[in-house]
């Protein structure tokens with residue numbers, strides 16, 4: 001991304017008001033002394049003019065900010081070696097302070113604390129009602145299982161992909177233009193004019209610009225095509241009680257290779273424990289490992305939700 005740029009719009013006179021007479025809107029650079037009463041300029045009284053009162057300084061040569069005479073306190077040009085008011089040498093005189101336009105102060109707010117408090121109260125409530133657990137003695141009364149054996153067949157299917165990602169073996173390609181992504185493109189710039197006190201009775205107006213960008217769509221070819229794939233064709237199901245799982249047998253394929261051939265696909269098992277707490281029978285679907293860990297008739301400590309009484313199957 002391009003960096004911000006600055007452009008000078010010219011130098012203008014700062015203004016000052018005389019504190020010894022009624023003279024106002026005196027020029028910071030031109031009037032080093034009050035034209036009305038002759039008092040030296042008090043550089044701490046400088047201010048930025050309104051747009052209507054702006055006086056341009058043509059061909060301004062900037063030599064640095066004014067320095068304050070350590071002896072009499074008047075502001076002197078950076079070029080001066082001795083004070084024009086009292087004649088004292090300006091060797092180690094300090095730079096005058098610059099006028100800045102104050103930024104509007106942000107309002108402090110307690111809103112954040114209220115939100116934080118609300119979140120904490122809500123969290124405690126959720127914990128109390130939904131998360132809090134207690135242990136309950138239960139007996140494992142039964143093991144149940146449901147087994148699904150998928151059968152896949154090699155057959156022609158329809159697919160879609162970006163043209164450069166279409167796999168080999170694809171047939172009947174048909175493509176159309178479609179937006180694939182976006183990219184950032186330049187879209188002009190945002191500018192604002194700032195005033196900068198130069199410290200020598202003038203200020204500079206500067207146009208500060210930062211580049212702006214926008215997102216633009218990038219099109220590509222989106223294609224549909226036909227291709228041969230191993231595809232889920234059938235599900236063989238079985239279920240039963242006890243710890244021995246009988247997976248459905250995969251029948252031999254009629255066709256050995258190419259379209260029409262069949263093979264065993266994914267195996268999906270659901271393993272259920274039945275638990276009795278003396279009053280109710282509860283069931284939990286668990287992993288095969290957890291399911292095999294317990295024996296029928298075994299006494300266990302199971303966790304239940306304190307509020308609802310529902311069993312926490314994930315902690316078995």
Ligand SMILES: [Zn+2]
Pocket residue numbers: 018019020021022023034035036037038039
């Ligand atoms: Zn005056």
Ligand SMILES: [Zn+2]
Pocket residue numbers: 069070071072073074083084085086087088
């Ligand atoms: Zn002086």
